Amino acid sequence: MGRWIEVGDGVLVRRHEELDLSLGLIAGGRGCLVVDTGGDEAQGAExxxxxxxxxSLPWSVVLTHAHFDHTFGTAAFGECAVWAHPGCAAELEAGGEAQRATWAEHYRTAGRTDIAESIEATRIVLPDRLVRDRAEVDLGGRVVRLLHPGPGHTGHDLVVHVPDAGVVFAGDLVEQGAPPAFEDSYPLEWPSTLGGVAALGASTTVPGHGEPVDAAFVAGQRAELDEVAALCEAVAAGTLTAAEALERSPYPASFTAGALSRAGSR
Known part of the structure; x- marks a missing residue:
């Protein structure tokens, strides 16, 4: 089960113990916008x-990126507009079944057959309102801005800016409680992309996982990502070994190894 945190007038965060996940709700005068939907249809229904x-306002959904824990609950919201970057739609269409198999096996191996079965039974919903650069969603007396600030956690991250509340839902471009995940990332571009998020001037940023954070936290994480990017560049240039980079990184070796692998593969 989850718990609500209010981060602004009509702007709430639903916190979940599983994967330390943060989902969002933004209410206006005529409608509401749901930010991400959870990791399976059962979690989405909850x-x-x-x-x-x-x-009771009519809802629409926005997906910050295509990873299962942010998108697999969408079917529970029925027939509604689903906003996302085109890359999110493409990834769900091409890779959704692979994600299903990987994470169902993960949970089954961990002894969580209930979650594994929920993932296997989930209907994957493709977004139908595609945002390549930016768009606005009018909720009635409140306009929410959807922005693709550049590649970072993935190549298709979308952030949700609520200007009148000073809140940004950053998806996994920001992580609180654990290091950023680099498996599908763009480590060299991520710092500048996060700089673009910071430039929105939000007083509160909601990460994809963890508790809401302030501007100082975002600045600190950007500085850490800058360090990782510099290490990746040094390894690519041959001025640093991978082992040395792992030792100097602000993040654990397993996370930094993912960044080195992604930077080296591009």
């Missing part, structure tokens, strides 16, 4: 029911 306890 989130949808929690939203209905807060508001």
């Amino acid at each position: 989130f949808a029911a929690a939203v209905r306890e807060v508001t």
Whole structure:
């Protein structure tokens, strides 16, 4: 089960113990916008029911990126507009079944057959409102801005800016409670992309995982990502060994190794 945190007037975060996940809800005068939907249809249904306890306004959905824990719950929201970057739609279409198999096996191996079965039974929904650069969603008396600030955690990250509340939902471009995940990342571009998020001037940033954070936290994470990018460049230039980079990184070796691998493969 989850718990609500209010981060602004009509702007809430639904926190989940599983994967330390943070989902969002933004309410306006005529509609509401759901930010990410959880990792399977059962979790999505729990989130949808929690939203209905807060508001009866018609909803639409925005997906910050294509990873299963942010998108596999979408079917629980029924027929509605689903906003995302074109790359998110492409990744879900091409790689959704592979994600399903990988994570169902992960949870089954961990002894969580309930979650494994929920993932296997989930209907993957493709977004139908595609945002390549930016778009606005009018909720009635409140306009929410959807922005693709550049490649970072993935090549198709979308952030959700609520200007009148000073809140940004950053997806996994920002992580609190654990280091950033680099498996599908663009480590060299991520710092400048996060700089673009910081430039929005939000007082509160909601990470994809973890508790809401302030501008100082985002600046600190950008500095750490800058360090990782510099290490990746040094390894590519031959001025540093991979082992030396792992030792100097602000993040654990397993995370930094992912960044080195991604930077080296591009």
